[in-house]
Amino acid sequence: MLQAKASMVRRALNIWPPLRGAGITVKEISADYDYARVQMRALPWNKNVVGVHFGGSLFAMTDPFWMLLVMKHLGKDHVVWDKAAEIDFRKPGRGTVSVEFRLDPERVRQLRAAASDGGKVLEWFSADILDADGEVVATVRKQLYLRKKA
Numbered sequence: 001m002l003q004a005k006a007s008m009v010r011r012a013l014n015i016w017p018p019l020r021g022a023g024i025t026v027k028e029i030s031a032d033y034d035y036a037r038v039q040m041r042a043l044p045w046n047k048n049v050v051g052v053h054f055g056g057s058l059f060a061m062t063d064p065f066w067m068l069l070v071m072k073h074l075g076k077d078h079v080v081w082d083k084a085a086e087i088d089f090r091k092p093g094r095g096t097v098s099v100e101f102r103l104d105p106e107r108v109r110q111l112r113a114a115a116s117d118g119g120k121v122l123e124w125f126s127a128d129i130l131d132a133d134g135e136v137v138a139t140v141r142k143q144l145y146l147r148k149k150a
Contacts, residue, residue: 006031013064022046022057027098033072034105036065039098053093053137058129059085062099062140066125069103070111070144077149078115083122084143093137099129115148 006029013019013026023043029036038061040046046057063082071080114121122143129138 006033009068018060018063022060024057024061033069034103036069036101037098038062038065038101039096041096042094050092051094053097055087055089055138058089058093058097058138059087059140061097061129062101062127062142065101066103066127066142067144069101070108070146073103073108074112074115074146078112078146079149080144080146082142083145086141088139088141090136090138091131093129093131095132097129097131097137099127099140101125101127111146115146118148118150120145120147 010026010029019026022040023046024038024040027037027039040053040057040061042053046054048054063085067080067082071078074080111121111123114123122145124141124143126139126141128136129140131137
């Protein structure tokens with residue numbers, strides 16, 4: 001079910017141009033795909049006009065991870081897509097920022113059960129982007145669409 005080794009996926013994501021170009025680094029993906037940690041340093045090309053992290057870069061550092069973790073757990077017999085997203089900016093992001101994604105195994109069981117009849121399931125996931133002091137810079141919510149393949 002968890003086909004590719006997490007360490008290989010992490011390395012691939014770290015050279016993927018959309019993340020690498022924004023200065024985003026995947027620091028960890030757990031072997032069981034229950035957890036991922038991502039960080040972004042402040043660089044001249046990921047700051048906005050007032051010198052803080054560009055909102056698009058903050059969003060980009062969260063973009064593929066909920067979908068990736070859920071896909072790895074549900075396997076190839078399920079379709080998983082991003083459906084909607086929103087970001088709530090709380091304070092300017094300066095310096096290095098980070099975000100953690102934790103996928104509870106019970107939630108995976110609930111998703112699998114909800115999709116067992118082949119119908120679509122829409123589920124929201126949330127993660128906070130934190131600065132070096134542990135203060136919330138932004139909260140990102142992602143809605144995933146999933147269903148069991150016919």
